[in-house]
Amino acid sequence: MEMMNPQEIRIEDYTYNLPPERIAKYPLEDRDHAKMLYYAEGNIESYDFTDMPSLLPSNSVLVMNTTKVIRARLTFFRQTGARIEVFCLEPYSPSLYELSLSTKHEVIWHCLVGQSRKWKEEYLYQPLADGTLLKVSRVDVHCTSGSLIRFEWSNEMTFGELLEHLGELPIPPYLNRDTEESDLRDYQTVYAREEGSVAAPTAGLHFTEDLLSRLKEKGVEQIPITLHVGAGTFLPVKSATMGGHEMHTEVIEVRLSSLQSIYNALLEKRPIVSVGTTSTRTLESLYYMGIQVIESANDPLSVPQWIPYETTTTASTEEAIKALIDYLEDKGVDRLFGQTQLIIVPGYAYKLVDYLITNFHQPNSTLLLLVAAFIGSDWHKIYDFALRNNYRFLSYGDGSLLKKRQVSSNV
DSSP states (O other): OOOOOOOBBBBBGOOOOGGGGGGGGGSSSSSSSSSSEEEEEEEEEEEEEEGOOOOOOTOOOEEEOOEEEEEEEEEOTTTTEEEEEEEEEEEEEEEHHHHHHHHSSSSEEEEEEGGGOOSSSEEEEETTTTTEEEEEEOOOOOOOOSEEEEEEEEEOBBBHHHHHHHHOOOOOOOGOSSOOOTHHHEEEEEEEOOOEEOOOGGGGGGGOHHHHHHHHHHTEEEEEEEEOOOOOGGGOOOSSBBOOOOOOEEEEEEEHHHHHHHHHHHHHTTTTTHHHHHHHHHHHHHHHHHHHHTOOOOSSSSEEGGGTHHHHHEEEOOHHHHHHHHHHHHTTEEEEEEEOOOOOOTOOOOOOOSHHHEEEOOOOHHHHHHHHHHHHGGGHHHHHHHHHEEEEEESTOOEEEEOOOOOOOOO
16 A cells, blocks of 8 residues: 655644643652553553563663753843743754853853743843843844844853753643742653753653663663754644644754664664654664765755655665764764754654653644554554553653554554
């Protein structure tokens, strides 16, 4: 049967009724005691996350997104008292997260500005503890994502320290509550290291140091990668078909040592277990980066949204990852910096991921489409099971461990 054009997929076919009371507003006190739906070969069983070591093959590798959520939401007030909210999305100058967050005195970021029409003055100010001021202004440059905002200050704090001092941690809007002190701990994975996200890779919130230790004792290798999660992760699909939906560009950082570990796992036929949709999109994007290296593309480390459905390459996954490793080694760098708009929808052929650990996602979302691409039409079955069995949904809710199902249709 001929596969449907992925751009013609209707989002209304990927929805379900999510009662508001099923949305978890807070996590469980013990992260790893959340329920974990286990799906394999069409069968569903219910466990807790503490049971994971008994379910994963001992030779598997666990790939985790080590991004850390920053306090990206800043509030300023006009002289009239009008509140202006500035939500930092991603750095513009310097453009690398690590460099921008360690910069002093001046940076420029892509931002969303709340109550933008009320911002009449050239500058807005925020007093700092030492009596100096943080000054913000618009940069008159056209950009597709929000506004370019210049931040200027005179003391010796880095921009990361300023955000830590003045900013608020952004939690998902569907929680319908303000950020609380507990979120500073709860809305970070225990392995968060690389600052840059405005949303947590929430499948990883279920892991504890104890659970990671038990997985390591079993022989499960743990491989860090990074995708800085953008604000687009909260957005439902508003177009009737997927061709009208544009994925936000997100930044990927992967160390050469992690690439080599992934390559070795592929050669040794070890199952690759991806923690969350962000790790999954990163892993699958690495394949297409490697393909673009093989094909000598002008910008091989930038993955367009629809590339999987347009490319005709016959290169294997091992060949693609090896090409990427060789590319970095030839350039004498030990870390990949790239970006991806990759969208994974039914009909997508997964290249690296064998198991997916993920939460239960919003209706009409690209995250739900990614799950449907992984297990086919059985996504209906696992969501029905979760709803009937009192699973908690979305970022602070329960989760699932899914074994990839070979699917050929687009349902």
